[in-house]
Structures are given as structure tokens and as C-alpha cells.
Amino acid sequence: MCMFGVIDGHGGWHCAHAIKHRLPYYLTLYLLKDQDITWRNSLIRGDWVQPLDGDSKNSSISDYVFDMKTAESFNLRFQRRMLEDSPFSLDKQLIRAFEDLDEDIGTEAMPEGQRITKETVNRLLAATSGACTATAIVEEGRLTVAGVGDCRAVLGSVTSEGQIKATVLTEEHRTFNPVERARLIRNIPGRTKM
Numbered sequence: 001m002c003m004f005g006v007i008d009g010h011g012g013w014h015c016a017h018a019i020k021h022r023l024p025y026y027l028t029l030y031l032l033k034d035q036d037i038t039w040r041n042s043l044i045r046g047d048w049v050q051p052l053d054g055d056s057k058n059s060s061i062s063d064y065v066f067d068m069k070t071a072e073s074f075n076l077r078f079q080r081r082m083l084e085d086s087p088f089s090l091d092k093q094l095i096r097a098f099e100d101l102d103e104d105i106g107t108e109a110m111p112e113g114q115r116i117t118k119e120t121v122n123r124l125l126a127a128t129s130g131a132c133t134a135t136a137i138v139e140e141g142r143l144t145v146a147g148v149g150d151c152r153a154v155l156g157s158v159t160s161e162g163q164i165k166a167t168v169l170t171e172e173h174r175t176f177n178p179v180e181r182a183r184l185i186r187n188i189p190g191r192t193k194m
């Protein structure tokens with residue numbers, strides 16, 4: 001399995017940075033088969049994903065990305081995953097990975113009586129700045145693409161005439177997109193315009 005992604009931060013780098021480092025773990029948790037995750041320790045990073053190039057260079061800014069609070073969040077997701085009876089479709093697993101990471105980033109930003117530190121401020125900035133991403137998974141010759149926000153995934157291919165053809169694979173989540181606008185209006189009570 002190969003994973004590719006582009007992450008664009010909105011209002012700062014904090015959320016994109018957290019997603020860059022954490023999304024591969026959530027994708028791995030939900031995309032691997034049961035027999036491939038039972039031996040892994042949810043608290044050991046190396047059991048899940050090879051470290052990203054440059055991780056050691058980012059230690060001053062990634063301290064809040066892999067600390068006890070984020071380890072607890074991931075461990076709870078791992079425990080829940082181990083109790084499940086049947087796997088979901090790839091599409092549903094991708095959605096779960098994105099939604100669970102989004103929920104965890106938001107939940108972890110709440111200080112719960114902690115004193116305000118650089119880490120709590122960075123967590124809050126990650127939760128409030130936001131980011132969009134386009135992610136592609138290639139497994140056994142099958143390409144699956146997921147997009148959140150206004151990132152667009154485009155596949156380039158060569159036609160039989162030798163021309164490059166661009167095929168859009170994702171739909172942008174923006175208010176000028178009629179489908180997205182209708183979804184937002186439907187999900188935000190009392191709003192009739194966007």
C-alpha cells in the first residue's frame with residue numbers, strides 16, 4: 001500500500017503540520033487488515049509508520065504532535081478498532097480516518113484546567129486554523145482518492161495519441177460548488193444562503 005497526500009493549511013501551519021504527522025497513523029489503523037494490526041503496539045510510532053523525512057529537524061515544532069495526549073487519543077481509536085467485528089469498505093474507512101483525526105485534534109485542544117503552555121497554544125491553533133487535503137491510496141493496482149476542503153486531486157494520463165489528459169478526481173468543498181452549498185445549507189439549520 002502506498003499513500004500520497006497534499007495538505008494546505010488555512011490561517012497558519014499548525015493544523016497542516018498536525019495532519020501531516022498524524023493522518024498516516026489513522027489511515028494505517030483503518031486500512032490495514034485485522035491480522036496486520038493485532039501485533040502492533042498503539043503507543044510505539046515505529047510499529048505503524050516509517051518516520052517522515054525531517055522529523056528530527058522538526059522536534060521544536062512537533063512536540064505537541066506526539067505527546068501523551070495524542071498517544072491517548074490514538075490508543076483509544078486502536079482499542080475501538082480491535083473490538084470491531086467486520087471491516088468497513090475502503091471509502092468508509094477513509095472517512096473514519098479523517099473524521100476521527102479531526103475530532104481528536106479538536107478534543108485535544110481543550111486544556112481541561114491545564115496551565116497555558118506553548119503546547120496548549122499550538123494545539124488550539126491546530127484545531128482552529130484548519131487545513132484541507134487531497135490524499136491518494138494505491139493498493140493492488142487500485143487508486144482511491146479522498147479530498148477535504150478546496151484541494152483538488154488531478155490524474156495525468158497519456159492518451160493513445162500521446163497527449164496528456166488531466167482528469168479531476170475530487171470535488172472541491174467550496175460554497176461556489178452547488179452540491180457543497182446545498183450540503184452546507186442542509187446541515188446548518190436556519191441558513192438559506194451561503
